[in-house]
Amino acid sequence: xxxxxxxxxxxxxxxxxxxxxxxxxxxxxxxxxxxxxxxxxxxxxxxxxxxxxxxxxxxxxxxxxxxxxxxxxxxxxxxxxxxxxxxxxxxxxxxxxxxxxxxxxxxxxxxxxxxxxx
Numbered sequence: 001x002x003x004x005x006x007x008x009x010x011x012x013x014x015x016x017x018x019x020x021x022x023x024x025x026x027x028x029x030x031x032x033x034x035x036x037x038x039x040x041x042x043x044x045x046x047x048x049x050x051x052x053x054x055x056x057x058x059x060x061x062x063x064x065x066x067x068x069x070x071x072x073x074x075x076x077x078x079x080x081x082x083x084x085x086x087x088x089x090x091x092x093x094x095x096x097x098x099x100x101x102x103x104x105x106x107x108x109x110x111x112x113x114x115x116x117x118x
Contacts, residue, residue: 003043003044004021005041005043005048014035014037018033018035021033039051045060045063045114045115046058046059046060046063046118047059047060047062058118060115060118063115064115067108067111067112067115071108072104
């Protein structure tokens, strides 16, 4: 079990769930269980903000900024859409990416997919 978010209006329910998780998964051999309480939570690259009654604000700007800063090549230009006339055409003269560049490509595609899904 990893990265579980649980909440309840009754603090005791949260405490009981935390204690159960800790007893089940909290030993030194199996890992640790932590709890965060309050109105703001950093969870899976998202900041959950409950400071306004009846509303949840989700902020991923720092995650996006970090992903852009981590990208190993300089990003140039702007586009209104990812579509171009070349989008569905296969360039048969292109060479395969070497293992390192393929790994970078897949890492950043997955980061983008995570962001777009949220």
